[in-house]
Amino acid sequence: MLALRSILFNVIWIINLVVQMVVQTPYYFLSGFKAAEKVPKRWGRSNHVLQRWIVGTRIENLGEENIPAEGQGALIAAKHQCNWDFYALNEMLPSTAFILKEQLMKLPFFGWYVAKLRHIPIRREDKGKAMRRMLKIAAERLEDGRQIVIFPEGTRVAAGASPNYRYGITRMYLDLDTAVVPVALNSGLYWPRHSYKRYPGILRCAFLEPIQPGLDSETFAAELERRIEEGCEDLYLMATRDAHVPPMSVEVKAGVERARAREQARLEAAGESASA
8 A cells, every 4th residue: 555655646746846847837937037937836835735636744833933934035954865855845935035056957847946936056067166156146045035055965865874974065155244043853764765656744944043144164063964864753753652653774773772861861960950
């Protein structure tokens, strides 16, 4: 049954993408920026409905108090485990500008859609020049009150995999002098890489406490990685307590144990504080 549900969802997910792009194309390109922004948000919400009905996966958004308000520019540094992350973050945030590979801008339809929403392309082969251009565009998007979304590891990684954070987000934090909102998620448990299977359960996304400007590069990089990785482990621990527990790798299980140890330490510290 899981296999059939997964195949059905994957097929309908693709059909939904194609149909919405074709049907909404005239409206999308003839409307203004604000109206066009709503098109991919509607697509994201429709995917959540499909995932709920077909797969049995619910979506839970944590830390909503840390989501920037409409018109508030910010950097969003998110874990990236599967395709869900793109449209989910876009739907949850007021006005996103994703950092993405310039090659994607050249794809028919998709590239046109991306250009309309003024996302931020980067050419990885030309590192120095590309970084300066990206920072210039990013500063403009912040001025427009948009939330710049960057995946610090630069690509999708399996849940529980060893982190490999790149320097790009640190350079942005230093140069743009703005708060960074770390985002942890557990999407890779339910939408694993290199697998067609989609698992039921509660897919969670957690917006963590923002890191304010003023830290040096090493302190910021270490703090960002710690918050995101520990945040993901906390979500893995929560998944073990749900009615539907997805398969977990050895690495994820190790993360669950670390999260459980931190939770126990917090409970003991609270107990000692209460008895003092």
